[in-house]
Amino acid sequence: MSIKATLFPIFMYAILAPLPLVSGEYYTHVLNISFYYVVMAASWNLIAGYTGQFSLAHHAFAAMGGYTSALLVIHYKIPILLGIPCGGILAGAFGYFLGTLCLRMRAIYLGLSTWAFSESFRITLSMSYKLTRGDLGLSTPRLLETAKAFPYYYIFLLLAIVCLCIMYKIVHSRIGYYMRSIRDDEEAALTMGVDTVKWKRFVFVTSSLFAGIAGAFHAHYIGLLSPVSVDFNEMAILLIMVITGGLRTFAGPIIGAISIEILSELLREYGEIRMVLFALMVIVIMRVNRDGIVGIGRTVLPRIRYSTTY
Amino acid sequence: METSLADNGERILETRDLTKTFGGLTAVNGLSLNIERGEIRGIIGPNGSGKTTLINLISGIYRASSGAIYLDGARIDRLKPNVRTSMGIIRTFQIPKVFRNMTVLENMLVPAFSDSQGDRYKYGREVIQEAEDLLRFVQLYHMRDELAKTLSGGQIMLLQIARGFIVNPLKLYLMDEPFAGVNPQIKGVIMESIKEMNREKGVTFIIVSHEMPAIRRLCGRVSVMHEGRRIAEGSLEEVANIPAVIDAYIGG
Ligand SMILES: Nc1ncnc2c1ncn2[C@@H]1O[C@H](COP(=O)(O)OP(=O)(O)OP(=O)(O)O)[C@@H](O)[C@H]1O
Ligand SMILES: [Mg+2]
Numbered sequence: 355m356s357i358k359a360t361l362f363p364i365f366m367y368a369i370l371a372p373l374p375l376v377s378g379e380y381y382t383h384v385l386n387i388s389f390y391y392v393v394m395a396a397s398w399n400l401i402a403g404y405t406g407q408f409s410l411a412h413h414a415f416a417a418m419g420g421y422t423s424a425l426l427v428i429h430y431k432i433p434i435l436l437g438i439p440c441g442g443i444l445a446g447a448f449g450y451f452l453g454t455l456c457l458r459m460r461a462i463y464l465g466l467s468t469w470a471f472s473e474s475f476r477i478t479l480s481m482s483y484k485l486t487r488g489d490l491g492l493s494t495p496r497l498l499e500t501a502k503a504f505p506y507y508y509i510f511l512l513l514a515i516v517c518l519c520i521m522y523k524i525v526h527s528r529i530g531y532y533m534r535s536i537r538d539d540e541e542a543a544l545t546m547g548v549d550t551v552k553w554k555r556f557v558f559v560t561s562s563l564f565a566g567i568a569g570a571f572h573a574h575y576i577g578l579l580s581p582v583s584v585d586f587n588e589m590a591i592l593l594i595m596v597i598t599g600g601l602r603t604f605a606g607p608i609i610g611a612i613s614i615e616i617l618s619e620l621l622r623e624y625g626e627i628r629m630v631l632f633a634l635m636v637i638v639i640m641r642v643n644r645d646g647i648v649g650i651g652r653t654v655l656p657r658i659r660y661s662t663t664y
Numbered sequence: 665m666e667t668s669l670a671d672n673g674e675r676i677l678e679t680r681d682l683t684k685t686f687g688g689l690t691a692v693n694g695l696s697l698n699i700e701r702g703e704i705r706g707i708i709g710p711n712g713s714g715k716t717t718l719i720n721l722i723s724g725i726y727r728a729s730s731g732a733i734y735l736d737g738a739r740i741d742r743l744k745p746n747v748r749t750s751m752g753i754i755r756t757f758q759i760p761k762v763f764r765n766m767t768v769l770e771n772m773l774v775p776a777f778s779d780s781q782g783d784r785y786k787y788g789r790e791v792i793q794e795a796e797d798l799l800r801f802v803q804l805y806h807m808r809d810e811l812a813k814t815l816s817g818g819q820i821m822l823l824q825i826a827r828g829f830i831v832n833p834l835k836l837y838l839m840d841e842p843f844a845g846v847n848p849q850i851k852g853v854i855m856e857s858i859k860e861m862n863r864e865k866g867v868t869f870i871i872v873s874h875e876m877p878a879i880r881r882l883c884g885r886v887s888v889m890h891e892g893r894r895i896a897e898g899s900l901e902e903v904a905n906i907p908a909v910i911d912a913y914i915g916g
Contacts, residue, residue, distance in 0.1 A: 528777040528785040535763050535774045542761035545723055547749035547780025547831065602765070 359522070363515045374507045381619075383503035388615035389510035390572045393517045395595040395607035397564035400521060403602040404530065405557045406537030408465045411452060413588040414472035415445040415562040416569025420579050421479065421486060423570040424494040434497050438570040445566025446559045453558025457551055469586070476584035491580035494573045506575050513571055517564055518608070524560065525604060533557060537602075587629070591618075594632045598639055600648030609647050675737075676701040676868050677722070677836055682731035684717050684892075691717040693892030694731070699836070704862055704869040706879040706900070709889030710913055715872040716758055718889070719840045722870070723755040724748045735836070750780035752835030754828035756842060758872075760820045762827070764813035768804055769795060771812050771823055776830045784832070795830055801860075802826040802853055818846040825854060829861060836868045837861070843875040851878065858882060876900065888912070 374382040398412040419441030427437040452471055456464045480488050498505050524530065532553040535543035544550050573579050582588075591614070599610025614632065621628050643649035677699040684692040692714045699705050707715050720726040722733060724745035733741040740748055754775070763771050772795035777785040784791060799805040802822045807815060812823060821842065828837055839858075843851050855878060861867045873879050879886060880900050888896040888903050890912040896903040903909050 531766075531770065531774050531777050534766055534770075538763035538765050539761045541725060542757070542763065543774065543778075544745045545725065545749060545755055546775040546827065547746045547778035548774065549744075549746050549779040551744075552779070 363519050367511065367515055370511055371508070374504050379503055382507050384616060384619045386503055386506050386510045386575065387572075388612045389514040390568055390575075391592070391595060391611035391615050392514045392608050393564055393568040395592055395599070395611040396518060396521055396604075397561040397568070398592050399596050399601065399607045400524070400533070400564075401557050401561040403596060403606070404525060404533040404537060405554065407453075407456070407554060407557065408461060409452070409456075409468040409558070409561075410465050410586075410589050411468040411472045411475075412561070412565050412592055414475045414584050415449060415565035416572065417479070417579070417581075417583045418448060418475065419445045419566025419569035420494070420573030420583070421492070422566070424492055424573055424579055425485065427495050427574075428492075434495060434574050438567060438574070441570035442563045442567035445569070446563035449558040449560075449562025450555060452562075453555045456558075457554060469589075472584055472586075472589070476581050479581040479584065486579075486581075489581060491578050494577050494579050496577050497571070497574040501577065509571065510575075513568065517568070521564070522604065529553065529556070534602075590629065591632075594636055596646075597636050598632075598646050600646030601644070603645055603648040606646050606648045613647075674701045675699065676703075676735065677870075678734040679718075679722070680732045680734070682718070682721060682733065683729045684714075684721055684726055685729045690892050692721060695889075695892065695894055697887060697894065699868060699870060701868055702862065702866050703885065704858065704871065704883050706883035706886035707870060707872045707889060708874070708876075708879060708886055708903075709895075713889040713912075714892040715889055716840055717892075719755060719838045719870070719872060722748075722836075723753060723838055746778070746780055749775070749778070749831060750782075752831070752833040753838065754831045754834060754836075755838035756821075756824045756828060756840055758840040758844070760817075760824045762812040762815075762820050762823050764811065766812060767809050768799065768812055768815070768823055769808040772798065772827050772830055775827055781832065791830075798826045798829050801829075802857055818850040821846050822850060822853065825857065829857070834861075834865065834867050836870065839869065839871045839873075841873055842871065843873055843878050851875075855882060 373385065377385060394412065394416060401407050401409050422444045423434065423437035423441035426432050426440055427434050452468060456467055459467060479486050482488070486492055497509065525533070532543065532548050535546065535548055536550050536554060540550055595610035595614045596607045597610070598614060599608065600606025618628055621631070639646055643653065645652065675698055677697070679695055679697045682692055682695040683690065695718065707718065709715055717726065721728050724743060728741050732739055735751055735753065740751065763774060769792070773791065775781070776791045776795060796805060796808065799808055802825065804819060804822055804826065807819065812820065815823060825839070825842060842854050846854065858869055859882065862869060871879070871883060883900065885898065886900050886903055887894050888909050895908050895912060896906045
């Protein structure tokens with residue numbers, strides 16, 4: 355990594371660290387959640403944007419990470435900081451399983467299968483009342499003594515920055531070439547020597563792992579888990595964030611996650627109507643530029659190169 | 665017709681009783697072919713005679729229904745396509761396949777950095793140099809930072825062909841209709857690149873084409889396919905006079 359790429363995250367941390375001093379308790383909480391969504395959106399973009407595997411199970415992996423960690427902490431009294439990686443690992447393992455099932459599937463079939471997977475997971479959570487307390491929700495031990503947003507801000511900021519650095523590394527390594535070649539033409543990638551099976555599995559596992567870890571942090575912050583988090587709405591929000599910001603771009607999901615989460619708070623009084631607004635916004639953006647806000651930025655600032663850089 | 669490097673009569677590829685059926689249809693039917701090292705072999709035959717299916721079988725896109733394929737004496741017909749690439753087999757597609765949302769240069773780097781090339785990605789800078797040289801060679805260098813989807817049809821064909829040249833080792837290059845839909849200037853560039861790679865690097869080619877003038881200039885030997893079988897083999901002049909070949913083309 356170049357000096358610039360190493361300094362950039364430190365720079366971002368330095369800029370963003372003082373923000374809660376001005377944002378107040380409530381908006382600090384909104385920022386915490388938006389950092390969670392940054393990790394979710396960016397990791398979904400790895401699989402859907404870069405690799406072209408339109409999985410609709412990403413929210414399920416987050417819930418899986420949350421439930422796994424919470425249940426381990428509650429029943430086996432393990433430290434939360436150990437529970438969280440366990441949640442990530444289990445989500446990664448299921449990512450491997452789901453990725454293997456979907457190896458030969460194209461577009462719509464992969465979407466349907468992964469959606470069916472999340473629905474089954476949601477129903478299982480709902481029905482395993484003894485273990486998960488079903489729709490009543492599972493109250494989850496908090497990572498810190500307090501429920502105040504302020505200290506969590508630094509946890510989520512760090513989480514987002516670390517995850518993004520790892521993803522940046524992946525996308526800008528040779529693996530990035532494999533991912534994008536698979537997205538553009540899997541058969542051609544295969545005959546060009548890319549082990550498509552191996553790399554599709556890799557991306558399924560990696561993105562699920564990120565989702566599982568983010569989901570676990572989220573659960574130990576909010577203090578409550580419920581099957582509602584595996585509602586399709588939750589997946590739809592991720593889709594909206596990534597598409598608005600820019601599918602297949604690195605900055606897109608980051609911009610999309612933060613702006614949609616904040617917008618969604620500003621429009622809170624409109625309730626479910628927000629989803630309609632967002633849907634309309636997605637349609638308009640797709641018509642203007644398929645690469646979302648980042649794509650529009652590129653046409654405005656043509657200096658910005660295509661290639662991998664953004 | 666120039667004689668080829670390493671033309672010592674050694675066999676590089678052999679298909680033995682190769683058969684591929686799709687449901688009731690037999691696209692390739694008991695095909696036995698021998699390709700010599702350093703040869704530029706033409707494959708001709710009317711539409712639907714199984715030429716593309718043969719390329720798909722050799723490159724591993726399709727699994728053979730029966731029969732066997734040997735590369736340098738080693739059986740390869742059960743290997744995955746990417747493994748065959750690592751053994752030195754590369755191909756182009758009749759309907760060109762490039763990575764449309766990657767730049768021209770990035771398209772070249774996919775095979776160079778792929779699993780088939782071991783740890784060659786560690787020499788990134790040299791590989792990029794090589795890729796750029798190849799792009800100059802096929803006159804696409806000025807497009808290196810453009811997305812592949814912005815290229816013209818002929819340029820896409822050129823890119824598809826140039827991309828394969830970066831693979832190392834490169835033993836056998838399968839080209840499916842490399843001259844289809846390209847203008848005469850690009851056709852010339854493609855022919856030159858084939859001749860040069862054959863002469864300088866000893867690459868063996870199998871070229872499927874309907875373009876008889878190009879086949880005549882490039883290929884010492886052609887195999888004629890009809891209904892999945894090989895019905896004739898020899899120089900283009902020889903096979904053109906065989907009644908079965910004339911029947912196949914006229915009778916369909
Ligand atoms: N995937 C497939 N499924 C079913 N049938 C197929 C498939 N691929 C090829 N065929 C059939 O096999 C036969 C041979 O097709 P192939 O594409 O190999 O011919 P070809 O010689 O390449 O023809 P052309 O000159 O038109 O390219 C055709 O009848 C074709 O319809
Ligand atoms: Mg064909």
